[in-house]
Amino acid sequence: MAKRDIIVIGSSAGGVLALQELVASLPVGFKVPIFIVQHIPPTSTSMMPQILSRVGLLKAVHPRDGDPIEEGHIYLAPPDHHMLVERDRILIKKGPKENRFRPSIDALFRSAAYNYGSRVIGIVLTGLLDDGTSGMWSVKRLGGLGIVQQPQDAAYPSMPASVLEYVDVDYVSPLALCFAS
Numbered sequence: 177m178a179k180r181d182i183i184v185i186g187s188s189a190g191g192v193l194a195l196q197e198l199v200a201s202l203p204v205g206f207k208v209p210i211f212i213v214q215h216i217p218p219t220s221t222s223m224m225p226q227i228l229s230r231v232g233l234l235k236a237v238h239p240r241d242g243d244p245i246e247e248g249h250i251y252l253a254p255p256d257h258h259m260l261v262e263r264d265r266i267l268i269k270k271g272p273k274e275n276r277f278r279p280s281i282d283a284l285f286r287s288a289a290y291n292y293g294s295r296v297i298g299i300v301l302t303g304l305l306d307d308g309t310s311g312m313w314s315v316k317r318l319g320g321l322g323i324v325q326q327p328q329d330a331a332y333p334s335m336p337a338s339v340l341e342y343v344d345v346d347y348v349s350p351l352a353l354c355f356a357s
Contacts, residue, residue, distance in 0.1 A: 178294035186281030188215040188303025190331025199232035207247040218256035241268040253279035260287035285311025294319030303335035
């Protein structure tokens with residue numbers, strides 16, 4: 177079985193509460209780095225690192241361009257910037273919007289898939305529209321594991337439903353069981 181040691185998560189509408197629940201469920205000693213794109217307005221100040229650090233045991237941060245990837249950390253895309261992974265570094269770029277969004281879930285998932293292949297676990301949670309579908313397709317095509325929040329469990333089912341329409345994922349799970357999958 178492939179070593180799975182990179183987790184990428186995408187969420188949008190309803191995602192703040194979903195991410196809090198997910199992070200609170202992480203066990204003591206969880207070492208896998210987690211990369212999260214949560215859609216927020218480009219002019220907003222994001223409090224996501226403080227929110228997630230408060231509910232869980234892992235340190236959550238907005239990384240800077242070029243930061244090294246460390247185990248046991250949660251990395252959140254800063255407002256109006258894409259977050260990508262490349263080898264052992266995190267890239268934070270202002271590039272063009274992708275699929276109507278910056279940060280883009282698809283961009284994060286695709287960069288993880290191309291750099292880490294079968295080591296990636298991709299998780300798409302609650303949200304509107306279809307960001308995450310193309311990225312999950314790349315994760316699966318390159319041997320990664322795909323998990324989607326059960327659409328009927330999601331506050332906004334469009335994103336997980338879109339992934340399910342186009343990608344053969346490994347698990348469809350209620351939020352409470354996403355890490356148990």
